[in-house]
Amino acid sequence: MTANSAIPGSTALDPSLEAAMTSLREARAEALLEFARIPSISALPEHAADMVTAAEWIADRLRGLKATEVEVVKTDLHPIVYGKIHEAPGAPTALVYCHFDVQPADPLDLWETGPFDPFLEDGRFVGRGVADDKGQIVMHLYALEALRLVGRAPAVNLTFVFEGEEEYGSDSLFAWIGPNRSRLAADVAVISDTTFFEGNVPAITVGLRGIMYAQIDVVLSPVDLHSGGYGGAVENPANALARIIASLKGPDGRVKIPGFYDDVVALTPDERAAMAALPFDAEAYREETGVPALVGEAGWTILESKTSRPTLDVNGIWGGFQGDGAKTIIPAHAHAKLSTRLVAKQNPTKIFEALRDYVAQIAPPGVTVTTTYIHGGEASLTPTDHPATQAAVRALRAVYGVEPVFMREGGSIPVTAAFDHVLGLPVVLLGFPQPNCNAHAPNEWLSEANFESGTRVIARFWDELAAMRR
């Protein structure tokens, strides 16, 4: 049974609240489309004003929901949106987190329409950010809209933190959390930035990978050189870069940076058995991606390789002539952006230093090689038996009528580790898109069924969370 079977008319909510949910369906969809039209790309400086627009959009909605202390916090880069609805004295407090920044939209020519010209068709929202993560912000806002419509307050106290740099390393949020610890005091953090399990199976994510993102620059000369006049006498920076990258990871998926695996907490036999029992259809997963064959790390299953093992991927590579035809040059320089997905207890800084030192060691003479840190975040693991996790289990079960699964996700939400380490909060990762939603790719999408049912899960979750301490 999957989330597709959960439709408006759910019995998970009391009838009046469900009626309010149903009545808001059109407004809810329109709100997502409106929000997704704002091109809030955190990585591109030319979208700085759009980041402010997106933050103000959320703040206005929060004010309309009678939130207090609503603030668009200025930072060194993009704003943070803060607000509270504390109307349940004695009940637990949940710190709710989502992000309103989105990934860059290129390659633009592969989108059905413009990435910021979203639409709802055949049961799917399509547009940059509809799944990652604007749809989930709108679900939270409309869980509250429905409650307000029937004159109720959420059964727990809610503190909201929506950030604008999740796709860019979360630096501003990290800097802001410490000094604002008291405003963030809570019993649990609820992060909605994950997905269901493959096949649209309701799930709670208990493990996230961390990340370390870096750039390698290989410079030969101030200008491109004629490959006839200079070929053979100078190191070619693109050939050198290729040799460096080839030295970082083998065809078996093993990372060759010395010390890379030193701090990895290995999967236990029980964890491997539980993972093997998940309804993971590797062939369906392969078909969705359109790749000719799946290639995991030697010695690990595909599911383990993509969720619970660290890896290293080139995210972009460039240098020299990229046009049609031929240009007989030796490029002046060549570059690669690459990132490692990390697992507990790998430390991004330590991994960067290992990369940098190894690259310096293998860099050939004749070119200048520089490795630069771009951003990083630690992996996280959440206990499955925590009362808040169990409250989420009950909310999902109530809406979908099935037992949700526990899963690990290969992606990174650096703030998860910060909520854990800095604020000392247990974290519940409750997210609703399907894993093949094209997050970070053209034609990102979110099914309206999950959008509808997810909004109901959130409303029910506040009730379950209130019961946590009863």
Added chain:
Amino acid sequence: MTANSAIPGSTALDPSLEAAMTSLREARAEALLEFARIPSISALPEHAADMVTAAEWIADRLRGLKATEVEVVKTDLHPIVYGKIHEAPGAPTALVYCHFDVQPADPLDLWETGPFDPFLEDGRFVGRGVADDKGQIVMHLYALEALRLVGRAPAVNLTFVFEGEEEYGSDSLFAWIGPNRSRLAADVAVISDTTFFEGNVPAITVGLRGIMYAQIDVVLSPVDLHSGGYGGAVENPANALARIIASLKGPDGRVKIPGFYDDVVALTPDERAAMAALPFDAEAYREETGVPALVGEAGWTILESKTSRPTLDVNGIWGGFQGDGAKTIIPAHAHAKLSTRLVAKQNPTKIFEALRDYVAQIAPPGVTVTTTYIHGGEASLTPTDHPATQAAVRALRAVYGVEPVFMREGGSIPVTAAFDHVLGLPVVLLGFPQPNCNAHAPNEWLSEANFESGTRVIARFWDELAAMRR
């Protein structure tokens, strides 16, 4: 002694011809600037009309010089300019070849002015094509202008072939040569598309490398994939491409494609000794390029490595995210353009097949790898004791007062082998730019001193060539 010491007022020509040369200096410079303003980039389809404009520019000039049978020949791609000045009955006939197409101009931001906004300043012409090869076309035209001004015809019969695809593989010329063999009948081919020796030493090029240019495409999926959701479970096409490239050539400069060196004619001990005696200043060469260190093939000198040994260079590489900041994707595909410089008797087709087969053999599962041939040309070697070569020696000696050196050049002029193999002509490679002229790079330049003296060498060469059979 270098070409810089050769200035207007040369005694290499009779006084009236030298006076004509001197009087034409300003017009000659203006003609080069005018010609270089035409963006005749053969590799870029959007410049097709500019190719025709450049061809017509030459044809008009030839008509003004009273050439006969002047024709702008249509081909499948860019035109060829043909013409004759046969006014020396009984004298030898020289087939004169240059090319009017130029390399693409990117990266544009490194040019002092626009690449097609050429200027003459501080004794240098700067602009795309001023050295490679438009300057040499203008030298040929103005050697004739001076002769016409004093009422003389060239002492030999001249047949002109100027092509527009030298930087794009010369396919149209190759197709045209065979059927037009009789119109191209000559005693010798004179190609002006080479340079002097390092340090501006007058030189005759006797060896050119060939080329085989190809593209490798590595495709994973229809769209980029999220590096969190898919990292570890799929082959990364950029990592795979890096491993493939790293497998093609080692850090020692040795190409690892099986059979690559099978047909190489090795340098003889005498040739190595002659090359070692050339006034090659490796440190000056390094400083000109701005590279941190020269890196030749293991076991060979820098000069040997860059002129007489085959090599393999990536000319361009791209895939995935190239912007500022970070984008956490696995690229859908990755690409490289690469070329091998070949020496006698390596065959471009055979080398391509060896590359294609080797790449297919080492291509990893999980991605689709394709290797595509772009163009190729054979290497050439000219005897130093041929009477036409010796005529060129005398012309250079007369203008510069020094003995010219014989050199090999690392670049490729595929038509050289065609003139040799198809037309059975000995080839004299007589060119005048300095080797550090930024051909194929930003701020391509040509010294006006070499432009002036080269024009005189050409005029003198026709006299020396006429004497060849006396």
